[in-house]
Amino acid sequence: MEQIIQMVINGVVLGSNLVMVAMGFSLLIGIMRLIQFAHGEMYMLGGYGVWYFSVRLGLNYWLGLILAVFLVAIFGIVLERYFLRQFRESLLPAVVVTVAWMMILETGALLIFGTESKSIPTVFEGVINVSGISLSKERFIVSLMALASIGGVLCFMSKTRAGRAMRAVAREAETASLMGVNIASVLRLSMIIATVLAAAAGALMGPIFTMDATVGVSMSVKALVAITLGGMGSVGGAALASYLLGMIESFTGSLVGAEFAMLIYFVTLILVLLIRPQGFFGFEYKL
Amino acid sequence: MSKEKVFFPGLAGVFLIVPWVLPEFWMSILISIMAMIVLTVGFRMIYSTGRLTLGHAFPVGIGAYTSALLATKLGLNFWLGLLAGGAAAGLIALILGYIVLRIGGIYFVVITLALSEILIHFLVWAEPLTGGVTGIVNVPGPAIYIPGIGRREFGYNLFPYYYLIFAIMLVSVSIMYLMERSHIGRVFHALRQNDLLAEHVGINITAYRVLAFVTASFFAGIVGSFMAHYHHYLCPEDFHVMESLFIQIYTFIGGIGSLSGAVVGPLVIISGSEFLRVAKEAQPLLYGGLMLLVIMWLPGGVITIPSLFQRQRRKGP
Numbered sequence: 001m002e003q004i005i006q007m008v009i010n011g012v013v014l015g016s017n018l019v020m021v022a023m024g025f026s027l028l029i030g031i032m033r034l035i036q037f038a039h040g041e042m043y044m045l046g047g048y049g050v051w052y053f054s055v056r057l058g059l060n061y062w063l064g065l066i067l068a069v070f071l072v073a074i075f076g077i078v079l080e081r082y083f084l085r086q087f088r089e090s091l092l093p094a095v096v097v098t099v100a101w102m103m104i105l106e107t108g109a110l111l112i113f114g115t116e117s118k119s120i121p122t123v124f125e126g127v128i129n130v131s132g133i134s135l136s137k138e139r140f141i142v143s144l145m146a147l148a149s150i151g152g153v154l155c156f157m158s159k160t161r162a163g164r165a166m167r168a169v170a171r172e173a174e175t176a177s178l179m180g181v182n183i184a185s186v187l188r189l190s191m192i193i194a195t196v197l198a199a200a201a202g203a204l205m206g207p208i209f210t211m212d213a214t215v216g217v218s219m220s221v222k223a224l225v226a227i228t229l230g231g232m233g234s235v236g237g238a239a240l241a242s243y244l245l246g247m248i249e250s251f252t253g254s255l256v257g258a259e260f261a262m263l264i265y266f267v268t269l270i271l272v273l274l275i276r277p278q279g280f281f282g283f284e285y286k287l
Numbered sequence: 288m289s290k291e292k293v294f295f296p297g298l299a300g301v302f303l304i305v306p307w308v309l310p311e312f313w314m315s316i317l318i319s320i321m322a323m324i325v326l327t328v329g330f331r332m333i334y335s336t337g338r339l340t341l342g343h344a345f346p347v348g349i350g351a352y353t354s355a356l357l358a359t360k361l362g363l364n365f366w367l368g369l370l371a372g373g374a375a376a377g378l379i380a381l382i383l384g385y386i387v388l389r390i391g392g393i394y395f396v397v398i399t400l401a402l403s404e405i406l407i408h409f410l411v412w413a414e415p416l417t418g419g420v421t422g423i424v425n426v427p428g429p430a431i432y433i434p435g436i437g438r439r440e441f442g443y444n445l446f447p448y449y450y451l452i453f454a455i456m457l458v459s460v461s462i463m464y465l466m467e468r469s470h471i472g473r474v475f476h477a478l479r480q481n482d483l484l485a486e487h488v489g490i491n492i493t494a495y496r497v498l499a500f501v502t503a504s505f506f507a508g509i510v511g512s513f514m515a516h517y518h519h520y521l522c523p524e525d526f527h528v529m530e531s532l533f534i535q536i537y538t539f540i541g542g543i544g545s546l547s548g549a550v551v552g553p554l555v556i557i558s559g560s561e562f563l564r565v566a567k568e569a570q571p572l573l574y575g576g577l578m579l580l581v582i583m584w585l586p587g588g589v590i591t592i593p594s595l596f597q598r599q600r601r602k603g604p
Contacts, residue, residue, distance in 0.1 A: 035393055083579070091393055092339050096539055096582050099341075099532055103575035111569060217528075221404065228397055259412040266401040266408070273401075274386060277394045 002132050007250050013139045015246025016146035017209065020201035021219055022226040022238040023153055024194030030170035030233030031190045034087060034094035038079070038101035040220030042195050045072045046202030047211035048109060051118040061123045065203040069196055076195030080188060088187075102217065109213040117212035142204050149197060150239045156193075157235060166190055170233060225269045231278055294547055295464070299457060306449055314445045316561050318517065321456040323553035325510045327538040328463050329503030331549040334538070335467070336499045337479035338388060342399035343507060343534045346376035348406050348526030350508025351515040352417060355426045358516070365429035369512045376508025377501050384500040389493055391482075403528055410523040422522025426515050448517050455513060459506040464546055466502065475499060529571070536574050540581045542588020551590050 025039045049068025053059045059067075079101065087094040124138040157163040168176035169186045177183050198219075202211070209215075223238075226245050230237025245265070252261035302321065306314055330343045350372030357363040357371055387398050410417045417423065428441040429451070441447045466472055474495050477485040486492050515521045541552020556574065565573055581588060 035396070083583075092334075093582055093586075095339060095341075095393075095396060096535070096578060099535070100575040100578040100582070103529075103532065103571040104579075107569065107572035107575070111572065221400065221528075224397055224400070228394075232393070257412075259408050262408040263405060263412060266405045269401045270387075270398055270405075273390060273394050273398055277390055 005133050007254055008247070009133070009135055010254075011247035011250035012243065013143055013208075013246070014249050015243035016143040017201070017205050018219075018222055018226055018246060019146050019239050019242035020149055020197045022223040022230070022242045023150065023235050024197040025220075025223045026227040026230065026233060026235050026238035027153075027166075027190050028194050029227065030235075031166060032080075032084060032187060033089045034084065034091065035098065035224070036084070036194075037095065037098040037220055038105060038216075039098075039194065039198055040218070040223060041102055041105040041216035042072055042076065042198035043202035043205075043219045044109060044211065044213065044216035045075070045105065046199030047120075047206040047215070048113060048118065048202075049199070050203040050206050051120050051211060052113075055118070055120060061120075065200070068203050069199045072199035073192055073196050076191050077188060080191035084191075085184075085187060102220065106213050106216055109216075113213065115213070117210040118206070119210045120206040122207045139208060142208060145204060146201075149200075153193070153197070153235060154239075162186075162189060222265075225265060228269055229272055291464075291545075291547055295460075295550075298550065302453055302456075306446060311445060314449050316558060318445070318449055318452050320553050320557045321452045322510045322514060323534070323537060323557065324550050325456050325459050325506050326534045327541065327549040327553055328460050328546060329506050330534050330538050331543060331546065332463055332467070332475070332499045332503050334543060335472075335475045335479060336496045337482060338391070338395050338496060338500075339535075340399040340531070341396055341528065341535065342401075342403035342531050343503070344526040344528070344530040345399070345403040345406050346380055346504035346507035347511035347514070347530070348403075348410070348523075349376040349379055349504075350511030351521050351525070352410065352423075352511075353508070354512035355423050355515040355521055356416070358427055359423055359425070365427070365516055368516075369509055372512030372515075373505045373509035376511070377505035380501045380504030381497065384497040385493065388496040388500060399531075400528060403526065403531055406526060407523045410526075417523075420523065422520065422525075423515075424520050426519045426521065428519060429516055452510075452513055452517075455506075455509060459509070460546075460550070463502065463506075467546055471495070471498070533574070536578050540574075540577055540589055542590035544587055545590060548588045548590035552588070555589055 021040065021043050024042075025036065028034070028036045028039065046068050049071060050061070050064045053064030053067050054061045057064075083097055083101070084094070087097055122136075122138050124136075124141055126137045128135050128137055128140055155163075157167060165176065165181045165186050166189065168179070168181055169183060173183060176186075202215075222245070223242075226241040227234075227238045229244065230239070230241035248264060248268070249261050252264050302317065305317060326343060326347065330340065333340050333343075353375040354363075354365075354368035354372035357368045358365065363371070383402070387395065387402075390398065411419055413419075428443075429447070430438055430440045431447070432438050441451075467475070474485070474490055477490065478492055478495060482492050511526075514525075537552035537556055538549050539552070540556055541550070541554075542548025556577070560570060560573065585591065
């Protein structure tokens with residue numbers, strides 16, 4: 001019993017690791033109609049940024065986090081403005097461009113910072129112990145933050161004017177623009193939100209999971225699985241699917257081994273795509 | 288089009304005489320270039336039916352492991368293994384293709400990505416059979432039996448390997464070229480332009496897509512089998528998604544629009560990075576940058592550079 005609860009908790013932590021990346025990824029697909037394969041690299045950049053500012057330069061962890069997220073967000077704006085905007089709705093060239101950025105960022109990080117993985121000292125010491133089930137304080141707080149970010153994004157999308165404009169563009173960009181929505185600023189805003197979420201996830205998860213340069217690609221692939229399950233373009237679906245995948249990874253990982261867990265992961269993905277390609281919560285986008 | 292009739296035989300002639308002209312070092316590079324050309328031309332054929340695959344290393348891996356396992360576990364002859372590798376890759380492509388090629392757009396991209404991930408994780412997981420992460424070592428090289436002279440091992444001499452992959456490239460690229468020039472190629476073109484319309488005028492769109500997929504995978508399997516015996520060694524990491532991305536990059540930089548672009552891509556980039564002595568670790572960075580430049584400012588690829596100058600000359604006074 002205790003083992004099962006421990007596995008559930010691990011699943012929640014793994015899901016929290018994924019959810020902030022997957023939500024932004026899904027948002028970008030809905031609004032920009034392209035798959036941003038370099039999205040996982042934003043997670044990597046966030047983690048490396050925190051490592052650089054707090055370990056290499058010796059700044060405060062939180063100051064480093066803010067600096068890293070800020071810089072990555074600026075990079076995201078540049079990326080959107082000069083490399084992604086013109087490939088909106090042209091699927092295959094967009095794959096090529098974002099894959100190129102993925103390779104550039106990963107190899108760049110590898111060449112500049114080396115192959116060894118970076119560990120960031122934790123800021124929250126201590127372990128929470130409830131009747132034999134233990135969870136480090138750090139994992140607890142970070143999972144809460146991930147949950148808060150889901151609430152924040154969903155609230156923003158449904159309650160604010162800008163969020164409604166974003167949903168309108170996701171549904172019908174042309175009509176939205178006729179109704180007076182500034183498409184360019186919606187694109188920029190969605191890129192900023194997605195990038196900030198991914199970079200913050202990397203910065204927060206850096207102390208829990210070690211960072212290395214290849215983490216970006218595996219994050220992109222995992223987030224891709226999550227948003228396919230949740231329905232491409234659906235932010236809430238992506239959040240639910242992330243936790244589902246976290247559970248799958250945690251349970252199969254501790255019951256039958258990590259390699260087999262990955263096999264199940266991808267077989268699930270292909271089955272979902274064959275049976276219900278629009279995912280379980282998605283709108284039917286023509287992608 | 289008439290340019291291609293000069294270009295391809297000319298290039299084949301150059302490949303034929305290179306081993307006698309250039310030092311042995313270049314032979315090993317040209318072997319990997321020729322193997323890559325088979326893959327990029329196949330990749331382009333799948334793309335020409337309107338499907339982008341990010342998992343073209345998948346059939347290569349199937350072919351390589353099939354033939355290497357047959358050779359090391361059952362002691363099968365290399366030449367049969369070569370065919371078996373291609374056949375296995377083609378068969379799997381046939382079965383998967385009929386299911387998977389119906390789904391278009393980004394979903395197909397994701398599926399092919401997932402398939403190549405599944406292959407890697409499966410190869411690592413099935414360690415008793417495939418040797419896990421370390422892979423299979425001591426894959427025997429090919430041998431040939433010449434009447435009157437006797438059995439000759441290829442061993443570590445590059446010459447026979449060079450001409451073997453040259454023959455494989457010649458046959459496979461010719462077949463794919465002829466397919467493109469025949470009515471099949473025109474059907475592929477129609478599929479990419481508007482598959483709904485193509486279906487409505489009575490074309491079995493899935494069958495034609497499967498044809499492209501199976502042909503490309505068959506030749507990819509043969510190349511994989513060749514590479515396994517040529518390197519005498521293989522491991523799951525050789526068929527990583529990154530390898531598929533390289534195939535895509537070579538094709539796009541060369542020029543996805545024509546078959547000669549897919550031939551020129553690997554030739555220019557692999558030999559170029561050897562000339563510049565780019566470190567192996569920095570290659571993805573350089574290739575990624577090049578790919579960005581090409582897709583942003585030269586959408587037709589390197590192959591269109593000569594025609595750019597021609598147009599300017601015509602415009603001039």
